[in-house]
Amino acid sequence: HQGNSAASRDIAFHLHPYTNLKAHETVGPLVITSGKGVTVTDETGKDYIEGVAGLWCTSLGFDEPRLVDAAIGQMRRLPFYHAFAHKSHEPAIDLAERLIALAPVPMSKVFFACSGSEANDTAVKLIWYYNNALGRPRKKKIIARAKAYHGVTVAAASLTGLPNCHRDFDLPLAGILHTDCPHHYRHAEPGESEEAFATRLAANLEALILREGPETVAAFFAEPVMGAGGVILPPATYFEKVQAILRKYDVLLVADEVICGYGRTGNMWGSQTFGMKPDILTSAKALTSAYLPLSAVLVSDAIYQACVDESARIGTFGHGYTYSGHPVSCAVALETLKIYEERDIVGRVRALAPRLQEGLRAFRDHPLVGEVRGTGLIAGVELVADRATKRPFDAALGVGTRLVSFSHQHGAILRPIGDTIGFSPPLIITETEIDTLLFRFEKSLADTADWLVR
Ligand code: PLP
Numbered sequence: 236h237q238g239n240s241a242a243s244r245d246i247a248f249h250l251h252p253y254t255n256l257k258a259h260e261t262v263g264p265l266v267i268t269s270g271k272g273v274t275v276t277d278e279t280g281k282d283y284i285e286g287v288a289g290l291w292c293t294s295l296g297f298d299e300p301r302l303v304d305a306a307i308g309q310m311r312r313l314p315f316y317h318a319f320a321h322k323s324h325e326p327a328i329d330l331a332e333r334l335i336a337l338a339p340v341p342m343s344k345v346f347f348a349c350s351g352s353e354a355n356d357t358a359v360k361l362i363w364y365y366n367n368a369l370g371r372p373r374k375k376k377i378i379a380r381a382k383a384y385h386g387v388t389v390a391a392a393s394l395t396g397l398p399n400c401h402r403d404f405d406l407p408l409a410g411i412l413h414t415d416c417p418h419h420y421r422h423a424e425p426g427e428s429e430e431a432f433a434t435r436l437a438a439n440l441e442a443l444i445l446r447e448g449p450e451t452v453a454a455f456f457a458e459p460v461m462g463a464g465g466v467i468l469p470p471a472t473y474f475e476k477v478q479a480i481l482r483k484y485d486v487l488l489v490a491d492e493v494i495c496g497y498g499r500t501g502n503m504w505g506s507q508t509f510g511m512k513p514d515i516l517t518s519a520k521a522l523t524s525a526y527l528p529l530s531a532v533l534v535s536d537a538i539y540q541a542c543v544d545e546s547a548r549i550g551t552f553g554h555g556y557t558y559s560g561h562p563v564s565c566a567v568a569l570e571t572l573k574i575y576e577e578r579d580i581v582g583r584v585r586a587l588a589p590r591l592q593e594g595l596r597a598f599r600d601h602p603l604v605g606e607v608r609g610t611g612l613i614a615g616v617e618l619v620a621d622r623a624t625k626r627p628f629d630a631a632l633g634v635g636t637r638l639v640s641f642s643h644q645h646g647a648i649l650r651p652i653g654d655t656i657g658f659s660p661p662l663i664i665t666e667t668e669i670d671t672l673l674f675r676f677e678k679s680l681a682d683t684a685d686w687l688v689r
Contacts, residue, residue, distance in 0.1 A: 241266045270297020273661045284672050287650040287659045291494045292525035294662040302526045302567050309566035318560045327560030330568050339504040340512050343536035347560035351493035352386025354517035354530035358489050359390040360554050362454045365538050368545035379456040381416040382464030394456050414440050419470045420606045429470035437476035449484035459505025462494040465655040466615025474509050487514040497521040498580045501611035524571045529564035580662050584611045590666050594673040614658040641682040647675035
């Protein structure tokens with residue numbers, strides 16, 4: 236990376252999120268310069284199908300003109316206003332109303348932030364505030380799951396169940412606990428059915444709540460499908476059994492719909508796909524098709540009413556961001572939701588899902604493939620060293636990362652999650668483009684197999 240190239244300047248000046256910083260100094264960046272439909276183009280002019288919609292987010296692809304127009308129109312009318320101290324503006328009002336109408340269960344109010352992390356931090360603070368309002372200041376602990384991904388701000392990173400997000404950051408915070416990852420393929424006992432596995436995990440959750448004391452446990456956070464932890468689907472009956480335990484001990488459920496929201500799983504919400512009845516729902520990403528930063532926290536009326544009482548007692552609900560409900564982001568979100576509705580994005584995902592899911596299942600018998608899993612337009616293919624014993628590859632080999640670098644050569648961007656390859660294409664993808672993506676994955680898998688025997 237010589238001279239004044241974008242790559243050399245990137246190495247010189249840009250501290251990258253979620254990157255092996257040392258490796259980056261030699262590998263350098265893949266510099267993307269433009270996008271069209273489901274395809275992005277790098278600085279050399281090479282095209283890639285974006286098989287993960289960026290970071291599971293650009294559901295309408297990379298050149299939707301209506302979103303550009305919505306942003307420009309709002310920029311011209313009112314580029315910024317805020318919602319502190321009784322101020323408001325129509326884009327935030329309209330979007331809050333729209334989201335309440337879309338919610339999978341009756342919800343009362345919407346709080347806006349910019350990112351999934353901020354949405355989850357907000358949910359944590361609302362839960363603490365709520366339990367103070369109810370006069371039970373000890374009921375503050377929060378349970379998430381191993382391999383969960385809820386973001387990287389201090390509370391959200393604590394909820395996240397990945398060692399990278401804790402180690403060296405002195406996290407998780409005290410009072411944020413983790414229970415089992417519900418991955419049947421990896422964690423079930425030999426011969427244990429999905430239902431029996433779910434029963435065991437729910438019993439473990441109950442044991443954790445009892446050990447901590449139910450009077451100290453406030454909430455349970457869950458993604459409907461765990462995304463960045465490896466595209467892990469809940470086993471059959473899991474949420475039914477978990478929610479029975481939560482109800483028994485008066486523990487709130489937070490559904491983190493940051494990836495699953497807005498059609499990804501074949502329903503508007505992952506909560507609908509998996510029978511979750513959340514008290515709080517967080518969403519971001521596809522809310523604006525990622526064209527601008529925006530996240531939303533939907534809260535039940537019971538939580539809202541308690542917060543109202545508490546703010547009357549102490550004065551102010553002391554939480555909010557300068558950019559809470561940024562008008563340009565809200566205008567883009569409203570247009571995004573309009574397009575989802577007009578194009579029946581949920582119906583489209585249902586119609587396309589078999590093409591992707593069955594297409595990937597065709598690789599189930601490949602010697603490197605341990606498990607193929609997914610629903611709607613989200614999927615994961617887990618690579619293993621030994622299919623019979625499910626033995627993973629030595630992590631130092633970096634097999635998943637290697638496959639994804641082969642996929643770049645073949646014109647597809649995929650997501651390595653350890654040795655699971657993540658798929659989450661824009662929801663506007665066509666059947667032909669899915670076939671092309673599958674073909675490029677097949678070539679990358681073949682290259683990986685050759686590389687392993689070399
Ligand atoms: N929650 C889930 C399920 C996510 O997948 C992510 C990001 O990938 C987040 C929260 C954090 O969102 P952000 O990166 O916008 O802070």
